[in-house]
Amino acid sequence: xxxxxxxxxxxxxxxxxxxxxxxxxxxxxxxxxxxxxxxxxxxxxxxxxxxxxxxxxxxxxxxxxxxxxxxxxxxxxxxxxxxxxxxxxxxxxxxxxxxxxxxxxxxxxxxxxxxxxxxxxxxxxxxxxxxxxxxxxxxxxxxxxxxxxxxxxxxxxxxxxxxxxxxxxxxxxxxxxxxxxxxxxxxxxxxxxxxxxxxxxxxxxxxxxxxxxxxxxxxxxxxxxxxxxxxxxxxxxxxxxxxxxxxxxxxxxxxxxxxxxxxxxxxxxxxxxxxxxxxxxxxxxxxxxxxxxxxxxxxxxxxxxxxxxxxxxxxxxxxxxxxxxxxxxxxxxxxxxxxxxxxxxxxxxxxxxxxxxxxxxxxxxxxxxxxxxxxxxxxxxxxxxxxxxxxxxxxxxxxxxxxxxxxxxxxxxxxx
Amino acid sequence: xxxxxxxxxxxxxxxxxxxxxxxxxxxxxxxxxxxxxxxxxxxxxxxxxxxxxxxxxxxxxxxxxxxxxxxxxxxxxxxxxxxxxxxxxxxxxxxxxxxxxxxxxxxxxxxxxxxxxxxxxxxxxxxxxxxxxxxxxxxxxxxxx
Numbered sequence: 001x002x003x004x005x006x007x008x009x010x011x012x013x014x015x016x017x018x019x020x021x022x023x024x025x026x027x028x029x030x031x032x033x034x035x036x037x038x039x040x041x042x043x044x045x046x047x048x049x050x051x052x053x054x055x056x057x058x059x060x061x062x063x064x065x066x067x068x069x070x071x072x073x074x075x076x077x078x079x080x081x082x083x084x085x086x087x088x089x090x091x092x093x094x095x096x097x098x099x100x101x102x103x104x105x106x107x108x109x110x111x112x113x114x115x116x117x118x119x120x121x122x123x124x125x126x127x128x129x130x131x132x133x134x135x136x137x138x139x140x141x142x143x144x145x146x147x148x149x150x151x152x153x154x155x156x157x158x159x160x161x162x163x164x165x166x167x168x169x170x171x172x173x174x175x176x177x178x179x180x181x182x183x184x185x186x187x188x189x190x191x192x193x194x195x196x197x198x199x200x201x202x203x204x205x206x207x208x209x210x211x212x213x214x215x216x217x218x219x220x221x222x223x224x225x226x227x228x229x230x231x232x233x234x235x236x237x238x239x240x241x242x243x244x245x246x247x248x249x250x251x252x253x254x255x256x257x258x259x260x261x262x263x264x265x266x267x268x269x270x271x272x273x274x275x276x277x278x279x280x281x282x283x284x285x286x287x288x289x290x291x292x293x294x295x296x297x298x299x300x301x302x303x304x305x306x307x308x309x310x311x312x313x314x315x316x317x318x319x320x321x322x323x324x325x326x327x328x329x330x331x332x333x334x335x336x337x338x339x340x341x342x343x344x345x346x347x348x349x350x351x352x353x354x355x356x357x358x359x360x361x362x363x364x365x366x367x368x369x370x371x372x373x374x375x376x377x378x379x380x381x382x383x384x385x386x387x388x389x390x391x392x393x394x395x396x397x398x399x400x401x402x403x404x405x406x407x408x409x410x411x412x413x414x415x416x
Numbered sequence: 417x418x419x420x421x422x423x424x425x426x427x428x429x430x431x432x433x434x435x436x437x438x439x440x441x442x443x444x445x446x447x448x449x450x451x452x453x454x455x456x457x458x459x460x461x462x463x464x465x466x467x468x469x470x471x472x473x474x475x476x477x478x479x480x481x482x483x484x485x486x487x488x489x490x491x492x493x494x495x496x497x498x499x500x501x502x503x504x505x506x507x508x509x510x511x512x513x514x515x516x517x518x519x520x521x522x523x524x525x526x527x528x529x530x531x532x533x534x535x536x537x538x539x540x541x542x543x544x545x546x547x548x549x550x551x552x553x554x555x556x557x558x559x560x561x
Contacts, residue, residue, distance in 0.1 A: 378429065
């Protein structure tokens with residue numbers, strides 16, 4: 001098996017599992033208990049909080065554990081809206097956020113808030129001038145992801161933090177894909193709220209956290225006991241928290257080396273695909289990109305078919321095609337960077353880890369060449385395109401009806 | 417997610433390809449939804465479908481339903497082919513996941529569109545066949561952001 005879906009989730013690292021195990025079998029006490037079996041858990045939680053805080057340049061008491069990134073996004077945005085709604089009811093975010101942010105924003109829209117969804121450019125980067133222009137006297141929150149989960153584009157978070165800070169607007173960033181992969185410093189970057197998740201950095205599933213800058217009025221989102229300084233009730237997921245911290249420790253210690261290796265593999269894979277498979281296009285920014293992210297659109301074919309065929313070869317990847325999500329429209333991220341529907345349906349995301357090898361990628365390129373050609377031979381879009389090429393006219397189908405970036409030119413020039 | 421039959425027809429599609437000078441060609445679906453099916457029929461003087469081929473842009477279910485639909489209409493008369501419903505295609509494939517039922521509808525429509533093209537070209541009326549509604553650009557609209 002060749003696993004290229006690390007943006008979906010990662011393998012839990014052996015040292016992470018090892019760190020967690022005693023908290024299932026021996027130190028299983030409730031951290032709120034007085035006896036020492038409980039206090040061992042409490043101590044482990046505090047240590048974990050310190051580890052994670054220092055990885056972010058935050059203070060220990062600014063880290064709040066949640067059940068994952070989605071809960072952290074929900075909490076940050078809803079609680080900010082609730083606490084600061086008396087100052088204004090306007091929120092700014094982008095069109096390429098994760099659904100955990102987008103659907104929370106649309107929830108708030110139904111409750112009297114106005115949300116501006118910023119456009120991004122063809123590489124997925126937020127325009128800072130457009131952000132400034134969108135700010136109103138009643139803007140209370142800016143939420144922009146640190147790096148995009150589909151196309152890997154890294155946003156200008158430091159600049160956005162500065163813009164928000166100068167104007168006294170809260171800044172939340174969904175750092176689920178970035179945390180543990182690239183350096184983050186909440187102080188330097190002026191981040192007020194930050195969401196992260198353990199299972200994207202070789203930690204366990206079901207545990208995440210929200211960084212809340214001290215002094216912010218962010219009320220509890222889950223009501224009950226006094227855990228997490230009264231801000232997130234419920235008996236702590238001690239093994240999860242310990243595993244999260246072990247994963248962060250590991251990620252921080254290998255970040256440079258892992259990043260270098262993944263970038264090398266990533267650029268190798270991108271280079272081979274671009275050189276060897278015609279009519280494809282890299283989605284996202286070439287440099288401002290997560291180390292392990294590769295995302296291509298292959299024209300004339302559909303992503304789910306591609307994924308099934310890759311799966312039969314033992315390759316795990318993902319696609320922004322509608323068919324893979326059960327939705328009608330393809331990925332909102334790919335549409336936001338100007339891809340036509342047909343191109344978005346034909347997208348393939350491969351997210352690497354430092355454990356992948358060049359040999360694996362060579363095998364994947366071989367499979368891809370074969371599969372893409374097989375699907376194109378089946379495709380009426382490809383048939384029309386090839387006939388049009390032969391007749392020396394522009395292809396007729398699926399071309400004019402939709403607006404957006406004309407990828408045709410790019411592909412033609414790349415082909416020559 | 418898919419039945420063994422669907423996987424078989426996806427991996428080894430029957431009748432994939434084109435028919436030159438086909439008696440009827442029907443193309444349905446659109447790129448926006450991610451499915452386009454094109455069916456080619458070779459129909460003899462007695463109105464019997466001698467050969468059926470397809471080309472499809474779409475998911476695994478779209479390929480499998482195209483493959484099965486061409487299998488089901490081969491050797492049938494035009495009138496019999498008209499009775500090949502999406503339900504028949506689905507049953508022959510041992511079912512489809514609920515979100516993929518529309519693929520079988522598309523296959524039925526593609527057959528109808530090819531029969532319509534054949535009828536138009538030959539100036540004949542096939543009883544019960546209506547002008548296919550699924551134009552490939554039908555339903556395209558701007559993003560509702």
